[in-house]
Structures are given as structure tokens and as C-alpha cells.
Amino acid sequence: MSTINSSNSNNKFFPVFSHLKYEYLVAGVAGGTISTLVLHPLDLIKVRFAVNDGLSKSTPYYSGSINAFGKIVKSEGYIGLYRGIIPNILGSGTSWGSYFLLYNCIKTWIQDGNTGEPLGPWMHMIAAADAGILTLLVTNPIWVVKTRLCLQYTEDIDLSESKRYSGMIDALKKISMTEGIIGLYKGFVPGLFGVSHGAIQFMTYEEMKIKYNLYRNKSTNAKLDTMEYIACAAISKLIAAAITYPYQVLRARLQDHHHNYQGTLHCIESIWRYESWRGYYKGLSINLMKVTPATVITFVIYEHISQYLLGMHKKKMEL
Template identity: 30%
Template structure:
């Protein structure tokens, strides 16, 4: 995107890209925005909408991953009932503000840097061709860049979602740190350990996101290439390819996500549990979890991920498509010619 795609599109050309639109359209503010800016806005909005839609499942997943007292032995349905009973409907969205605040810049950076890295690879390493290998490399680099820029927000989301309320929630709730919002999390965590504390667990996150982001783009593009060209513009096709790519990537990298979550909350757990986890690295976290909690814990909450990935992808694609039409963004197939 960006320099690889050019800037403002003329009103007539933009209208031709939008299905069912008239070739004549009044010029508006959005017509003066660069194409990459429109796609960043569309992607950020779609990501925020999709995240909010699956927030209840995301909250339960974190509670299961971090073995929160009162939830670690429950299933998905019983955990949902428990949150509803003790915290009400708003309990399903605890930490969602931080999640949405993170996903907007994350999605924007991920998409923009993916296009920039892809363009750079094509320009400097033409021997790699234009196939899925380029998507694998560009997607991995873009995922790492987006994570480094937005990780503190993910940390805040996890700490807020980790908190539970109710007299039976924990046996030592009085000693458990209480956060009152994103700003409070940043302030408290920074006082505890400075900038380094804001990036607790970033190691397994990067190790997980590099293959996941790369595989997601790789599988998605490879699946699309195996479909007849006349069907490649289908929203349902993109939805199916994206869902399969997401599910496959999640399964391979999910244990690293569990280690990340436990590292993010380990300062909380260590203060309320005797001998709480104190992982100093990704491999130590993996081996300690397997030894003390069993290998099944590495996949705790994975079923929720399966349940939320498909609707999340579906909602994300639909919202993104609507936003692109409203912002008059040309199809990626047309714009990618200048990138390739």
C-alpha cells in the first residue's frame, strides 16, 4: 500500500470499483484520502467490530488459560453462566475496551506494514517470485511489527479480563491487585517494573505471531490461488479461506499463547499463590506448564478459539467489505498489480 499503490483515485474510477454504483458521483472528502488510508480505516473498524462481537468468548478463554480460581475446572458453557451470574452482562466485556483500543492500531499497522514489506521483498528479492512464500515472509514481519507497537495494550486487556468479582470468585481477593481501567493498568505496571514490565510475555508472543501471521497469509493466498479466477472475488470464498487459515495457524501456535497469558498475569498470581509461576522464558514456560499442569493446559481454551475464530472472521470480512464500499476503495486484485 502507500507508495506502492499511489494516492487519490478519481471519482469516476472509484465509482467503477464499487459494485452497483453509478459512474458519476459527487466528489467527497473520502475521495481525497490515499487508498492505503481508506483501507487502514476500513480494517481498523472491521477489527474493532469483530472483536466486540466475540468479546464474551475471549474473556472466558483468558480465564481458562490463566487457570483463574473458580474457572479452571469449568467448561465453556458453565464459565459463561458463572460470569453472567456474578458479574452480569458487562462482565463479558471486561477488558474489551483495551482489546478494541489495541486491535484498531494493530490491524492498521499489520495491514499497512504487510503491504510495505511485501513490496520491499518483491523489489529487492525478485528471485522469490510473487507466490505465497512472499506472503509468508511479509506476513511474519508485519505481525512482529504490529505486536511490538501495540503489546502494552494487549497486556492491559489480559490483566483486566483476568480480574473476577464475586464473593466466591477467589479465596484471596483482598490481596489481588485491582485495576480500574486501561490507564490504571499502565500506571500500576509501570511502577512495578518500568517499560520492561509493560512487555512481560512479549517473547512468546513474538515467537507465536511470526509463524501465525506468516502462515495465515501463506495459507490464505495459496487457497485463493487454487480457486478459479472467476470465483476469487467472492466474499464467501475469502471468508472460507480466511477461516481455514486462521484455524490452522491458531492450532499450531496456541501453546505459545497460553505461555504468554500466564506470563502476563504471573505477577498477580505470584502474590496470591504459594509457588506461583515465574517463567523467565518461553521454553521454561512450556516445560513448567507441562510438568506442573499437564500438557492439556497448553491447549486450554482452544475450543473457544475455534468457536470465536469463524464468526470473528465472518464479521470482520463483512464489516470490512461494507466499509470499503462506503469509502470507495478499489478491490485489492486491481490495486495489487502495481505492487507485484
């Protein structure tokens, strides 16, 4: 199978990177980009619910997802539903591409090149967690910008010029100049906790595929039908989202320029004090409405494109 750089196979210091395959990167980018294009409005509404603590006067109040949709269209037009879409596409494409690339690289390294060897739940979680941390280091600034752009309200008349952003590049420049590198990595700590989300999701997804293939007496890495991929992706995402959702609220609150939390612990304490445990789950329903189909679209596209590209390469090598 092809690698991104053939010299990686001779890398004595980081042998894990000898298993990098561009097919997983391309498939992940395609899946993440397409799902984001389709479902960005739901993501924007989820972010606005997550940061609404009921105390800030500059934050619009929405009684529900339909109410939020109507108010955004009325005050900002349909274009308002797509605020932050560019960094969201860039972030999702980069995140999913990097995640699938690194996850498969680390997993294959653990398997010592034998992709048919089952890893077991814990090793799947370790591979997914490692891939998640490396991906977060690259993409956190993009998510900060995406959150800030999603939270640009037309009612923000008192917001300083340094916190008004005309687009992604403008936001990157202003955050860098006024808040420094720390500003671009706001929400990084809860993001690290969020790595557990990907670890649980990928472990569940992989184990479901393995157990199903064993059930039908096939090899552990045998291909599934589209509907079978959809079922595995949806169930694994629902389980991971239900367990780890509070970190997304914390990350959104810390990245929101309308709040001034002193850190992660202060944010946790404030939510508990004023909103009780329900505050940690604000936006969960709209999040599930968005992430479940997004994950299904991403994983199905990823599986089919990666298999196609890997199959094409195998045929080329056999000629």
C-alpha cells in the same frame, strides 16, 4: 493510489514505506473493532481457561464454556463478560489496522509495485512475519492490560492494591510504576513465536485466493464473492490456530498477575510438569469458537472496505 505521506515516495533510506496506503489501515481497524465488539465475551472466557492451571486458589474453576458463561454472569453480572473490552478494541483495531497496512506495504515493495504479481508461499510468510513483529512492538502493552483486566475476579480479596485495576489507564499507570517497561512487555517472547500464527494464516489465505482465481481463469488479485472470502478466511484461521495455539497459553500465563513465572522456559516447564501436553491447549475449543467468526468478520469487512476506498481513490484520480 494514495499514500499516507506523499514524501514517502522520495524516501531514500526506507523505500518500503513509500507503499503505505491509508485504505488498508482504515479497513483493518474497522474489521478488528467490529469483530471484537461482537465476540469479546468468548475472548474473555478463552483467556480465563488458558491461565487456569488447577493450582491457583484465586482462579475460578469452570467445567466448560457454558458453565463459565453462567458463573461469570452470576458472580459479576453481564458486565463481567465485557471486562477488558476497551483495551481489546484498541488492541484489535490497532493490531489489524497496523498489520494490514504493513503487510500490504511490505508485499507491494517485494512486488516492486506490481500488485498482480504472485509472491509465492514463502514470500507471503516473510511479509506477514515482518508485519507481525512490527505490530507486536506497538501493541504488546495493550494486550498485557487487556489480559489483566479480563482476569479481575470478584474473589480476589487477597490481591494487593497495586494489582487491582479500575480501567485501562489505571492498569497502564500501575503496571508501569510497579513493574516498569518489562511489565508492559510480558509475554513478548511467546508473542514473537505467535508471529508464525499470522504468517501461516496470511500465507494460507493469500494462496487460497490465488489458486482459486487461477482455477476460474482470472487474474491472481481478482475480487472474490463474500462467501468465497468467508471460506478462505475460516479455513486459513483454523489451520493457523491448530498449529500455533500453545503460544497464546504461554503469553496469557506470563501476563497473568496471579502467577509468578520466572520466564518463558519456566512457564513451559511448569505447564508440562503439572498439566502435561494438554495444558498447552487449554481454551482451544473456545478459542476456535471465537477466532473463526472473528476472522471471517474482520477479513470480509477489510476486503470490502479496502476495495471501496481504493476504488473511490482510483475514480477520483481519473477525473
